[in-house]
Amino acid sequence: MQIETIIQKYHILTGQCVDFVRDFYEQLRSVHVEQLERKWITITLLVIGLLVVIIVGDAFFHGVNPPSKVETIDSAKLHLSKEFAESNLGVQLDDKGEIMVRMVAGRYSFFPKHIAVPAETKITFRWVSMDVLHGVHIPMTNMSTMIVPGYVAEITTSFPKPGEYPVLCNEYCGLGHNHMWSNISVIAKEDWTFPATVPAEGIKP
Amino acid sequence: MNDAAERKLALSHLWVAFIAFIVACFMGEYQVLERSGLIPALDSPTVYFASVSTHGVLMGFVLTTFFIMGFGYYTASTSLKVPVWNNKLAWVGFWISLLGTLLAAIPLLTGNASVLYTFYLPMQAHVAFYLGATLLIVGSWIWCGIMWVMFKQWKQVHPKQPVPLAMFATTANALLWLWASAGVALEVLFQAIPLALGWIDTVDPGLARTLFAWTLHPIVYFWLIPAYIAFYVFVPKQAGGYLYSDEAARGAFIVLAVFALPIGFHHLYMDPEQAKGWKLLHGIGTLVVSIPTLVTGFTVIASLEIAGRLRGGKGLFGWIGSLPWSNPMVLAVILSLLMLILGGFGGVINASYAMNAMIHNTAWVPGHFHLIFAGTTVIMYFAIAYYLWPMLVQKPLFSNSLALIQLWTWFIGMGILTTPWHVLGLLGQPRRISSVVYNTLLTLAWKPYELAMIFGGLILLGSACLFIYNLAKTQLNPVSGVFTQRVEYAEAIHPVKELPEYLNDFTLWNRVIAVLMLISFGVPILQFFFMNTFGSPGWGY
Numbered sequence: 001m002q003i004e005t006i007i008q009k010y011h012i013l014t015g016q017c018v019d020f021v022r023d024f025y026e027q028l029r030s031v032h033v034e035q036l037e038r039k040w041i042t043i044t045l046l047v048i049g050l051l052v053v054i055i056v057g058d059a060f061f062h063g064v065n066p067p068s069k070v071e072t073i074d075s076a077k078l079h080l081s082k083e084f085a086e087s088n089l090g091v092q093l094d095d096k097g098e099i100m101v102r103m104v105a106g107r108y109s110f111f112p113k114h115i116a117v118p119a120e121t122k123i124t125f126r127w128v129s130m131d132v133l134h135g136v137h138i139p140m141t142n143m144s145t146m147i148v149p150g151y152v153a154e155i156t157t158s159f160p161k162p163g164e165y166p167v168l169c170n171e172y173c174g175l176g177h178n179h180m181w182s183n184i185s186v187i188a189k190e191d192w193t194f195p196a197t198v199p200a201e202g203i204k205p
Numbered sequence: 206m207n208d209a210a211e212r213k214l215a216l217s218h219l220w221v222a223f224i225a226f227i228v229a230c231f232m233g234e235y236q237v238l239e240r241s242g243l244i245p246a247l248d249s250p251t252v253y254f255a256s257v258s259t260h261g262v263l264m265g266f267v268l269t270t271f272f273i274m275g276f277g278y279y280t281a282s283t284s285l286k287v288p289v290w291n292n293k294l295a296w297v298g299f300w301i302s303l304l305g306t307l308l309a310a311i312p313l314l315t316g317n318a319s320v321l322y323t324f325y326l327p328m329q330a331h332v333a334f335y336l337g338a339t340l341l342i343v344g345s346w347i348w349c350g351i352m353w354v355m356f357k358q359w360k361q362v363h364p365k366q367p368v369p370l371a372m373f374a375t376t377a378n379a380l381l382w383l384w385a386s387a388g389v390a391l392e393v394l395f396q397a398i399p400l401a402l403g404w405i406d407t408v409d410p411g412l413a414r415t416l417f418a419w420t421l422h423p424i425v426y427f428w429l430i431p432a433y434i435a436f437y438v439f440v441p442k443q444a445g446g447y448l449y450s451d452e453a454a455r456g457a458f459i460v461l462a463v464f465a466l467p468i469g470f471h472h473l474y475m476d477p478e479q480a481k482g483w484k485l486l487h488g489i490g491t492l493v494v495s496i497p498t499l500v501t502g503f504t505v506i507a508s509l510e511i512a513g514r515l516r517g518g519k520g521l522f523g524w525i526g527s528l529p530w531s532n533p534m535v536l537a538v539i540l541s542l543l544m545l546i547l548g549g550f551g552g553v554i555n556a557s558y559a560m561n562a563m564i565h566n567t568a569w570v571p572g573h574f575h576l577i578f579a580g581t582t583v584i585m586y587f588a589i590a591y592y593l594w595p596m597l598v599q600k601p602l603f604s605n606s607l608a609l610i611q612l613w614t615w616f617i618g619m620g621i622l623t624t625p626w627h628v629l630g631l632l633g634q635p636r637r638i639s640s641v642v643y644n645t646l647l648t649l650a651w652k653p654y655e656l657a658m659i660f661g662g663l664i665l666l667g668s669a670c671l672f673i674y675n676l677a678k679t680q681l682n683p684v685s686g687v688f689t690q691r692v693e694y695a696e697a698i699h700p701v702k703e704l705p706e707y708l709n710d711f712t713l714w715n716r717v718i719a720v721l722m723l724i725s726f727g728v729p730i731l732q733f734f735f736m737n738t739f740g741s742p743g744w745g746y
Contacts, residue, residue: 024707027705027706027707028705030705031452031704031705031708032452032699032701033450033452033453034449034450036507037449037450037453037503037504037507040499040500040503041500044496044499044500045496047499048492048493048495048496048499051492051553051557052489052492055485055488055489055492055557055558055559056485056489058559059481059485059558059559064558064559065481065484065485065558065559066474066475066481066484066558066559066561066562067475067477068476068477068479068480068481068484069477070477070478070479070480070732070736071477072736072737072738072739073739074739075739075741076739076741076742131741131744132325132327132328132741132744132746133325133327133328133410133414135475135565135566135635137565137566137567137633137635139632139633139634139647140633142562142563144475144562144563144565144566145475145477146473146475146476146477146566147477148410148411148414148476148477148478149327149410149741150409150410150411150478150738150739150740150741151411151477151478152477153476153477154477164645166643166645166647168633168635168643169635170565170566170567170635170636170637171325171566171637172254172321172325172637173328173746174328174744174745174746175250175251175254175319175746176250177250177637177638177639178250178638178639178640178641178642179642181643
């Protein structure tokens, strides 16, 4: 009995929707649009459509996405956490032999202050903040993410070219924001050994 | 119609807007100078970040909100040919917004709110800053209400008639702003103010950023729509021709109002608190909202071509030369469109879900929004002011040639300022730094661009002073005689006699916005209440 009323209501509702769409379409058709304008709107839709297809295609088939792993962490207790305790920071090999870098951002530096990683190798970074908002990017590379307190920012990338790169804070985090930066050495793949042995003071740009 | 009351109302709003503007221009030039390190004595992060915060609030909130309100009141009354509904209430709105501005100015100027105009919780400013910003917005809500009432009243008196395009677009903007400002209002009322007053101990910065992103995209369309209104309703007439298509204009304003709202996550592409699916959805919406801009570009250029040909222009490009380049409105629209083409190209890069990673939070971003806001949008604010000022003060413009020089120098200065700014971003310079102290070779490449920016800023500052000078001289000029010029709205080449209701009303679109907002922000906001999140205590700076 009840189901029948629901079905009946459902039919009425769909009927209304169809009527609405039909009416909307009729009205749309009645609007005066110049030939030239019609062509331009078509071109616009095609161009935008193409951009959407490229972006969605890259996201789905090539996995090209911005860092978006939603994972929470208590930023006030990083030093007590196992993962982001001081002794566990920096470059590590995980059980699959892949490179994992754990970094803490805090006013005003990234810790550890210097790391060394191999070029042309998949590297996963896990960034956390111990205080306010930060952002980090390594110029001329794809390594860029926001670091929001309360969340772990995870990003996987690789560095094609060996060299000394600065690691820069790119989000206003206080009056000392300018001074918030550190170093990363990207070492040719064949020269890199774990654990990294390049001393921080040895890096002079 | 004696519109002395409307003129006074509009003039008061516009003066507040332009005083905020000129103060912020001086700050802007100081900032490029300080940032370059050219004069070591200037170096001070404390002053710099107080200045950047104030510059952002003055340009982004005060100039825009007051300009839009003043222009909106005058547009409503002149296009509908009725007095502003409830003049007293309009003045209440004005004083609330002004009070808010002054209240926020105290902590900003004393360095007690150096959190930039995007708030950046869990960084914490003095509570007066948040209260002031709230009052500024509350005042603007009164404006939205008055626009809405005037729109509805006119429709009641003129059933089935198309609402004048200028008023239709103004109402679209009021609707857009009511929806847009809700996000930041929630952030300020439930997070920033309670935290600043010590009622709560922690806030979730992820939620704060999500709420701010709700506002952050549509707010730029709130600022841009007056420029588009001038494109459609003033430019064709001033150029000596007709609007190419009234229907396309209405369609563009509707799509702008609807799709500017559910797409704010392109500001959060690089953030960890939202998942990629939501970002992609908002990214697609961001590309959709470029469609009305492309349609606008076409319609405006077509309208200009009609005018050029009516004035005797021949050949494929001959009509461009025969346009009245000495009319400030026409010159401004040409320069505005040139900056829109370049800025729009940059905008598509920012909007691209993955490509954005290359320029995120680099100097490219302020370069982009100065080009598209301070360039494309504000140059049309100038043109509107030059056009309306004589009618508002009932005296002829002090100097047309000064106005033309001012528009040209603004365009040139903006080019010199923003081109190096974009390049700096591509060279990896972060935005929001007060000086370059990184000990790396890369910074050597930045130097020449920073110096060029000082020069561009100087030209802009001079141009801004010329603008204020011209307006003040116009108003103070002792001129006798009756001034009879009235606002002239452009006619469409095919005037619209009747319109389908959905192109003449916002009831349907308001519902569409509600559904789209629910889809694109519902789960992303609710997730914070279901996840195990950890709040952050407030921090100084």
